[in-house]
Amino acid sequence: MDLKDLRTFAEKNFIPILRENTEKVLIDILKKENPKTVLEIGTAVGYSGSIILKNSQCYLTTIEIDENRFAFAKNLFKENNFTDRVNQILGDANEILKNLNKKFDLIFLDGPKGQYLKQLPYLYNLLSDNGTLFADNIYYHGWVKGNDYPTHKHRTAILRLRAFIEECKNKFPNIQLLDDGDGILIAKK
Numbered sequence: 001m002d003l004k005d006l007r008t009f010a011e012k013n014f015i016p017i018l019r020e021n022t023e024k025v026l027i028d029i030l031k032k033e034n035p036k037t038v039l040e041i042g043t044a045v046g047y048s049g050s051i052i053l054k055n056s057q058c059y060l061t062t063i064e065i066d067e068n069r070f071a072f073a074k075n076l077f078k079e080n081n082f083t084d085r086v087n088q089i090l091g092d093a094n095e096i097l098k099n100l101n102k103k104f105d106l107i108f109l110d111g112p113k114g115q116y117l118k119q120l121p122y123l124y125n126l127l128s129d130n131g132t133l134f135a136d137n138i139y140y141h142g143w144v145k146g147n148d149y150p151t152h153k154h155r156t157a158i159l160r161l162r163a164f165i166e167e168c169k170n171k172f173p174n175i176q177l178l179d180d181g182d183g184i185l186i187a188k189k
Contacts, residue, residue: 001076003054006047015069017047018110022136022181026108029186030055033132035105037061041093041119042111046073052108053082061087061104063096063111097122104128109135114157117164124171127189133172138165139183 001009010017018026026048035058040049043064052060060082064070070090077086089096093111097119105128109116116135127133139145143154144161165185168175172187 001079003047003050006045006050006076010045010047015045017044018051018136019181022184023048023051025178025180025184025186026051026134027055029106029132029134030058033106035132037102037104037128038106038108039063039100039104039123039126040108040110041097041123042109043073043088044069044110046076048108048110049073049086050076050080050082053077053080053085058105059085059087061089061100061102063089063091063093065090065092065111094118097126100126102126103131105131107131107133109133110137113137113140114160117160117167120164120167120171124189129189131189133168133185133187133189135164135168135185135187137182138177138185139179141182144183 035056038052038058038060040062043049043062049060049062074088077083104126107123107127138161140158140161143158168185168187172189174188176186178184
């Protein structure tokens with residue numbers, strides 16, 4: 001399945017994947033930084049992982065909690081001859097991150113938004129010196145930038161994302177907040 005067809009499939013099945021303008025920013029980062037190792041939190045159906053692999057020569061470690069999406073991505077990576085450059089891990093990133101002991105040049109964070117803050121200490125330690133953290137959807141439908149909470153259900157995620165952004169400002173010497181897509185945080189260690 002090519003990426004255009006995969007985008008159509010994901011949209012029809014309400015599977016969140018990279019927005020097109022966020023994809024362009026990610027590709028620019030990949031071409032500029034040429035990472036050798038990339039960690040992705042949130043494989044979904046393999047769309048962003050395929051973008052990463054197509055636009056770099058990196059080795060990708062990707063984590064997904066959903067078994068069906070994991071299997072779909074596995075088939076996609078195989079179909080596109082990426083299997084020798086991918087380590088797929090099935091499970092909860094909150095647990096898996098505790099046990100990883102490898103350094104990554106780029107970390108692409110696109111899992112559950114309410115978990116970004118909890119995962120940040122592990123991600124920071126896994127990031128190589130001069131490595132980049134690329135966090136997607138940090139504005140959470142624009143609510144993180146505003147003062148309103150649409151429902152009680154989203155309040156915790158919004159507050160945690162605000163705290164995540166502030167903690168990144170404290171941890172990283174170089175940070176960018178972009179309005180592309182639903183907000184992107186790019187932090188350089």
